[in-house]
Amino acid sequence: MRSVFPFSAIVGQDELRLALLAAAVDPTLGGVLVLGDRGTGKSTAVRALAALLPAMKVIVGCRYHCDPAMPGQWCEECRARPAKPRPKSAELPVPVVDLPLGATEDRVLGALNLEQALSAGVRAFEPGLLAQANRGFLYVDEVNLLEDHLVDLLIDVAASGVNVVEREGLSVRHPARFVLVGSGNPEEGELRPQLLDRFGLSVEIRTPQDIAQRIQIVRRRDDFERDPAGFVAHWQPQELALRKQILAGRKRLPKVRVDDAALEWSSRLCMRAGTDGLRGELTMVRAARALAAFQGHSKVGRAELLQVAPAALRHRLRRDPLDEGGSALRIERAVAELDAEDAAAGGKRA
Amino acid sequence: MPEAQPTAERTTQQSPEAAAAAAASAAAADALRAQDAWRAAACLAVDPVGLGGAVLRTDLGEVTEAWLAALASPLPPGEGLRRLPPHIDDERLLGGTDLAATLRAGRPVHARGLLEECARGFLVLPMAERAEPQLAARLGAALDQRSVLVAREGQQREFATGFALVALDGGRASDEHCVPRLRERLALHVDLAGLRADAPPALARGELEAARALLPGIQAGDEALQALCATALACGIATLRAPLLALRVARVHAALEGRDAIESGDLEFAARLVLAPRATVDPSAQASEPEPPPPEPPPEQPPDASDQPPEPRDPTEVDKLEDSVQEAAQAMIPKDLLERLAAAELARTRNGTAGRAGANTLAKRRGRPAGVRAGRPGAGTRLNLLATLRSAAPWQRLRGREAGAQAGGHAGGQATRVRVLPDDFRVTWYRQKKQTVTIFAIDASGSSALHRLAEAKGAVELLLAGCYVRRDEVAVIAFRGRQAELVLPPTRSLVRVKRSLAGLPGGGGTPMASALDLAARLMAQVGKRGQTPTLVVLSDGNANVARDGTGGRARAEADAFAAAKQLRTLGARVLLIDTAPRPQAQSQQLAELLSARYLALPQADARRMAEAVRLAG
Numbered sequence: 001m002r003s004v005f006p007f008s009a010i011v012g013q014d015e016l017r018l019a020l021l022a023a024a025v026d027p028t029l030g031g032v033l034v035l036g037d038r039g040t041g042k043s044t045a046v047r048a049l050a051a052l053l054p055a056m057k058v059i060v061g062c063r064y065h066c067d068p069a070m071p072g073q074w075c076e077e078c079r080a081r082p083a084k085p086r087p088k089s090a091e092l093p094v095p096v097v098d099l100p101l102g103a104t105e106d107r108v109l110g111a112l113n114l115e116q117a118l119s120a121g122v123r124a125f126e127p128g129l130l131a132q133a134n135r136g137f138l139y140v141d142e143v144n145l146l147e148d149h150l151v152d153l154l155i156d157v158a159a160s161g162v163n164v165v166e167r168e169g170l171s172v173r174h175p176a177r178f179v180l181v182g183s184g185n186p187e188e189g190e191l192r193p194q195l196l197d198r199f200g201l202s203v204e205i206r207t208p209q210d211i212a213q214r215i216q217i218v219r220r221r222d223d224f225e226r227d228p229a230g231f232v233a234h235w236q237p238q239e240l241a242l243r244k245q246i247l248a249g250r251k252r253l254p255k256v257r258v259d260d261a262a263l264e265w266s267s268r269l270c271m272r273a274g275t276d277g278l279r280g281e282l283t284m285v286r287a288a289r290a291l292a293a294f295q296g297h298s299k300v301g302r303a304e305l306l307q308v309a310p311a312a313l314r315h316r317l318r319r320d321p322l323d324e325g326g327s328a329l330r331i332e333r334a335v336a337e338l339d340a341e342d343a344a345a346g347g348k349r350a
Numbered sequence: 351m352p353e354a355q356p357t358a359e360r361t362t363q364q365s366p367e368a369a370a371a372a373a374a375s376a377a378a379a380d381a382l383r384a385q386d387a388w389r390a391a392a393c394l395a396v397d398p399v400g401l402g403g404a405v406l407r408t409d410l411g412e413v414t415e416a417w418l419a420a421l422a423s424p425l426p427p428g429e430g431l432r433r434l435p436p437h438i439d440d441e442r443l444l445g446g447t448d449l450a451a452t453l454r455a456g457r458p459v460h461a462r463g464l465l466e467e468c469a470r471g472f473l474v475l476p477m478a479e480r481a482e483p484q485l486a487a488r489l490g491a492a493l494d495q496r497s498v499l500v501a502r503e504g505q506q507r508e509f510a511t512g513f514a515l516v517a518l519d520g521g522r523a524s525d526e527h528c529v530p531r532l533r534e535r536l537a538l539h540v541d542l543a544g545l546r547a548d549a550p551p552a553l554a555r556g557e558l559e560a561a562r563a564l565l566p567g568i569q570a571g572d573e574a575l576q577a578l579c580a581t582a583l584a585c586g587i588a589t590l591r592a593p594l595l596a597l598r599v600a601r602v603h604a605a606l607e608g609r610d611a612i613e614s615g616d617l618e619f620a621a622r623l624v625l626a627p628r629a630t631v632d633p634s635a636q637a638s639e640p641e642p643p644p645p646e647p648p649p650e651q652p653p654d655a656s657d658q659p660p661e662p663r664d665p666t667e668v669d670k671l672e673d674s675v676q677e678a679a680q681a682m683i684p685k686d687l688l689e690r691l692a693a694a695e696l697a698r699t700r701n702g703t704a705g706r707a708g709a710n711t712l713a714k715r716r717g718r719p720a721g722v723r724a725g726r727p728g729a730g731t732r733l734n735l736l737a738t739l740r741s742a743a744p745w746q747r748l749r750g751r752e753a754g755a756q757a758g759g760h761a762g763g764q765a766t767r768v769r770v771l772p773d774d775f776r777v778t779w780y781r782q783k784k785q786t787v788t789i790f791a792i793d794a795s796g797s798s799a800l801h802r803l804a805e806a807k808g809a810v811e812l813l814l815a816g817c818y819v820r821r822d823e824v825a826v827i828a829f830r831g832r833q834a835e836l837v838l839p840p841t842r843s844l845v846r847v848k849r850s851l852a853g854l855p856g857g858g859g860t861p862m863a864s865a866l867d868l869a870a871r872l873m874a875q876v877g878k879r880g881q882t883p884t885l886v887v888l889s890d891g892n893a894n895v896a897r898d899g900t901g902g903r904a905r906a907e908a909d910a911f912a913a914a915k916q917l918r919t920l921g922a923r924v925l926l927i928d929t930a931p932r933p934q935a936q937s938q939q940l941a942e943l944l945s946a947r948y949l950a951l952p953q954a955d956a957r958r959m960a961e962a963v964r965l966a967g
Contacts, residue, residue, distance in 0.1 A: 039589025100499040102440040107501035117743030169744035
């Protein structure tokens with residue numbers, strides 16, 4: 001097994017780390033899109049997250065790793081099983097499935113098992129990458145190079161959480177709920193708006209310009225490559241602590257409160273910044289809640305909202321050809337305008 | 351040789367002594383370049399996996415063959431060189447189905463791809479400047495991950511790879527370069543152009559093995575890292591792969607020298623071959639401003655033994671090392687850096703948002719596979735065997751029975767293993783680049799001398815003759831007087847173009863804003879039809895008619911700039927040709943706002959203009 005660069009050894013890239021951790025705490029956030037220049041460590045961070053995730057309980061023998069505790073989300077095979085004896089369960093690492101370039105539709109959706117069909121005449125379904133990614137992460141590196149027909153089916157499945165296969169005489173539907181993580185270089189071409197909308201959070205990363213930080217990054221990378229096992233062992237304590245924090249965050253998540261003031265402020269920010277649709281607002285509040293849970297707070301405050309606002313709204317801002325400041329700046333400006341408004345209103349009331 | 355020309359020109363203008371000195375220093379630089387080039391081959395042979403490979407800037411002569419031979423000669427068996435044809439498809443690159451074996455066995459049989467066959471050793475990619483983004487992305491991912499996940503055509507497997515890539519970059523023009531995705535990942539950038547093929551004795555197998563044995567133990571101190579990172583930053587290199595690769599190159603160089611620690615010579619070598627070719631800034635230009643002292647590492651990082659606490663060192667020693675490395679890099683920064691950067695920027699804006707990279711359309715036979723559908727092979731489509739077998743598979747029993755019943759039993763013995771009917775046929779569709787529509791916006795105002803207008807017409811006709819061959823279209827907008835008008839909607843008809851251009855009148859003001867607005871509308875329409883627009887603006891004057899058709903230079907200029915900004919959001923390629931006797935500041939500014947390529951062609955003749963437009967496309 002190849003060693004993976006530890007998440008806790010990543011230097012800088014705070015926004016990216018927070019977004020990935022928020023998605024780990026609340027997988028229903030809708031995934032993370034990571035855009036950045038070459039050599040910024042986009043895919044390093046995503047792959048590092050995989051090694052960090054806590055294990056999950058699955059029904060033994062289920063090809064879609066259904067959760068024994070969630071009968072409502074079971075696949076047809078698990079539902080068809082008699083209720084007693086109760087299905088055996090086991091622990092599995094959370095799948096982080098790569099959607100490689102050049103993947104073909106049959107391997108993504110799943111297809112007829114050719115060998116069984118030809119040799120035994122049995123019509124059997126062979127699950128694809130979407131089945132493997134159920135309850136885990138689906139990672140698309142170079143997401144803007146993904147073939148159009150794969151983008152289409154990805155949009156559909158990511159939205160519905162169900163993969164429906166009607167081909168080659170098969171009629172199969174199975175759960176395919178996954179956190180979609182994409183990364184790419186914005187210079188390589190744009191993403192379809194429909195796909196863009198499937199990502200809850202969108203992060204832009206750059207290489208740090210601080211020389212000390214750059215030296216540290218190169219040094220750690222070099223140390224890792226020269227002795228992967230030793231490096232990973234060295235960072236194990238930090239990794240375990242982080243994993244614990246994710247678990248604690250998941251537990252706390254349902255109890256984290258979002259009060260009316262926070263909701264109101266979010267929707268005012270969205271209106272002011274000019275976002276399309278309601279999804280931005282919703283994602284922003286949920287991401288802030290996940291972050292609060294991760295950091296051990298019982299309530300969503302302004303700090304959390306501010307931290308997640310750029311990631312939640314950046315890819316949903318209406319295009320403005322006359323504004324060249326960039327999306328982060330626009331959100332910052334909207335926040336400042338809201339603050340000024342609030343200060344004026346406070347003054348009037350006093 | 352184009353590279354030698356600038357030196358030659360310079361020497362002719364100088365005094366004989368200065369010329370001799372310049373020639374001597376040029377000769378010394380060439381000698382160093384040659385020495386580095388051969389050394390680079392040895393380095394790559396020692397650590398192919400760590401360095402990822404090399405980009406050879408080359409004119410594909412015998413020097414390239416000599417370099418590849420120098421690389422190959424010390425390699426142990428099983429690590430040879432293999433050619434990677436640039437048009438390779440996924441089936442051959444990643445692996446697919448073995449057609450003959452599958453039919454024989456009646457079950458899918460896997461065939462290995464080139465990446466799996468060449469698990470060790472070198473892949474040589476010719477014409478790397480024209481490599482398709484899809485191919486570059488697959489190679490880049492394999493180099494990054496050192497393993498390849500294949501999920502195609504019924505197979506899902508992962509295999510490890512340890513290949514290195516030698517990209518032959520035969521680009522002639524300064525904007526033609528090995529694709530960035532590969533440039534980024536291949537450590538050594540070697541310029542072979544103009545070198546002679548007199549290779550020094552190649553590395554011996556024994557030397558190679560000694561260096562490989564030494565490599566894991568070579569220490570790199572903090573000052574070495576500091577020198578490389580600082581130099582990379584001074585050269586304006588954003589990516590962190592560059593200093594990391596430079597560090598590895600320095601390490602390999604030290605191993606070749608038989609040392610167990612990195613010395614300044616190793617770092618300088620790395621700076622010349624890894625950092626200098628990637629420079630985006632000439633550090634000598636900013637050397638005057640003092641560099642701020644490096645800040646302490648961020649305190650919030652957990653204590654960590656692998657980040658060794660920097661030992662107290664003589665700061666002047668560190669500085670000296672940094673200076674020598676930076677000087678080494680500086681000396682090798684290409685002379686045409688600025689020109690190349692501008693060209694790269696052009697390529698970026700050109701390929702960016704809505705440029706050629708994204709402009710694809712479905713086609714039957716060429717391009718990248720874009721899915722499988724039911725249909726007959728032939729008529730330019732290709733049979734997808736696996737999908738066909740899959741669609742046939744569920745019916746095998748039934749068909750077997752039917753066939754048995756029809757033949758009355760005696761055919762059973764010689765029945766084919768798989769019964770495929772025409773309804774089962776599945777064909778692969780491919781994606782093809784879109785058609786281009788070139789839109790000419792021609793300034794027909796009074797400021798345009800009549801003969802220039804005539805030349806512009808000539809250029810359009812010449813281009814159209816070329817376009818017709820490529821099945822591209824042309825549209826013409828003329829602007830004069832109060833507003834612009836569409837003289838010729840997109841067409842491929844040469845006759846129509848001639849007719850409409852012949853009747854084109856001249857004179858009046860220059861309504862630039864109106865022209866750009868009209869062009870933007872037309873470009874949006876063209877885009878919606880699934881074609882890729884390119885705009886060519888031909889003008890020699892400043893805007894002097896505002897959007898509402900009234901005069902006034904200031905308002906006309908403001909309107910033109912606003913229109914330019916809006917047009918830029920379409921992300922299409924734009925070429926602005928300035929036909930004024932002297933280049934106009936406003937035209938240049940306009941070109942900048944449009945992200946357009948700017949070209950001053952005061953003596954515009956039809957042929958040169960057509961040539962420029964063709965190059966821009």
